[in-house]
Each structure stands twice: as C-alpha cells, then as structure tokens.
Amino acid sequence: MAASVFCCFSWCRGGGAGHIPLKEMPAVHLDTQRMGKRGGTGSPPAAGASGRLPGWEAAGPAPGRGRSFVGFFLLPGTDVVIVKNGRRICGTGGCLANAPLHQNKSYFEFKVQSTGIWGIGVATQKANLNQIPLGRDVHSLVMRNDGALYYNNEEKNRLPANSLPQEGDVVGITYDHVELNVYLNGKNMHCPASGIRGTVYPVVYVDDSAILDCQFSEFYHTPPPGFEKILFEQQIF
Helix, strand or coil, rough: CHHHHHHHHHHCCCCCCCCCCCCCCCCEEEEECCCCCCCCCCCCCCCCCCCCCCCCCCCCCCCCCCCCCEEEEECCEEEEEECCCCCCCEEEEEEECCCCCCCCEHHHHHHHHCCCEEEEEEEECCCCCCCCCCCCCCCCCEECCCCEEEEECCEEEECCHCCCCCCCEEEEEEECEEEEEEEEEEECCCEEECCCCCCCEEEEEEEEEEEEEEEEECCCCCCCCCCCCCCCCCCCC
C-alpha cells in the first residue's frame, strides 16, 4: 500500500514518465472533504429521500441551493487516496459517486493514468467496497481491467483481446437502466452487460498501483446520442 500511495503522489508532482496531463474539469471531482474512515468494515449510512447518503455529499452547495455537481464519497473501510484537486483516485478500495443515476441515459468517463487492478461501472449502496474486484454479487456491474464485464460473479461480456484499456486511454460508460455499454477512446466496444436492478451509482475501484481520473463533465469524447452527463434528481424535473 505504501508503494502505491507514493506512486500516486509522485504522479501528482509530475514525476511519472509519460504523464498524461489532466483535462480541465470544472466543479466535478472526487470529494476529499468527506473521506470515510480507514480500516473499518461498517455498513454505509442509510440514504435520505434524495437517494444520497447523509454526510457524504461532495463539497459545495446542495442541489437546489445554487450550483450542484457530481463527485465521489468514500464508504467506511476503504483505503483510497484522492488527490489532484479531487480528480484522481489511487490506493486500494472503491467508492461511489454522490449522485444516483436517476435519468434515463447517463454517461461518464475515466482516464487510465497508471495501469494495475481497477474496475468501473455501476453499483448499489449495498456493494461491499472493501472487497475487490467488484462484480461478485448482485450489487455491482463493472468492467474490470482485463476487459471482462462481471455481474453476480458471472462474466456477462468481454472486450476484444486487442482492445483492452491501456495507460492513457479514456473509458466511457453509458447506462440506460437496462444495459451498461463501454466506449474506448470514443469507440463503442459493442459488449453490453445487464442484470443489476435498483438505484445505482457510478463506482470505481483501484489496487496494485492503478491510478484513474474521473470525468463527469467536459468529456474527452462526445457522449453517444441521447446520453448526457449525470444530473441530480432536482435538475431532471
């Protein structure tokens, strides 16, 4: 873990060879103000009426009271490091976004800054973010770093062997409450996966020196037709 954290901070200082500069991303970031306790195995707090967990919202005005944005909160028991103005995740463990996917068609991206063990997708609040890789039960549907899409410990689909995400690649995720689809550098990989039910949130996990950057707006690639950035429930209605 220590080596992973050191690697994360060395990248932040620009010391990594071949470092990929971050695209500017206003407002949306990983939340360093609401980090969970490390080392525990507790359950997440109950969600409020808005679907967001109390005490874990991203820093800034709440939806309906000025500017609102999507960010990440960490659940107890994670050992995740968030740096680069809240836009980079490394260390070991997973986290959920602070906004559920209420809208019909959502799109978000992650950029692979350093390879390792990682996964991205969607999950419910019941997902155990201490146990990675995710996709082992009915509470998460993720694409893992090897290109396999897992749900309930079953491989639902897989990226072509010659199209696995590499360092510097941007992975886009679309979700329409039926299927999750993966885009690699703007190209549809045509490997849909489904099965998860209920209210879901974007999820990401990292381990083994993986470093990922989140992108919830100002995307690197244009979202597919009909899909857009994540909106809070108040913004939808």
